[in-house]
Amino acid sequence: MPRFSLFLIAVLAAGQTPALTAECLYPDAVIIPNGERSTYEEMKASEAYVREYMADMEEYLDCLEQEAIQAEAPTTTAAPGPDPAAERTRQRHSAIDAMESLAAQFNEQVRAFKQANP
DSSP states (O other): OOOHHHHHHHHHHHHHHHHHHHOOOOOOOOOOOTTTTTTTTHHHHHHHHHHHHHHHHHHHHHHHHHHHHHSOOSSSSSOOSHHHHHHHHHHHHEEEHHHHHHHHHHHHHHHHHHOOOO
16 A cells, blocks of 8 residues: 555656746856956856856746747636736846846956956
8 A cells, every 4th residue: 555655646746747847947146256356267267157157047048938839839728817928028038138237247357357467
């Protein structure tokens, strides 16, 4: 009897997996050091973190796109509440704005670093 219960739990958990993997995870923010006071190693490490963040954001945007494609499948009932497509669009725009802002901040600090360390 205990084996059957474990099997049932495993089957039910497996059935919930698609809902868990469909969630798009927004990447953690990156802190950019002050270019005027940073060492070369700190700026180089910051560059690696920025590149990783940008790659993670691209994955996030791809996930939002996949959600949009899946949401386009015909359904029999409309969900009450806010429009999911509008929310995904807002999330996409917000993510792109965050990427552009981070790139601008990083470039500003790189220029400051180069000016302080000719």
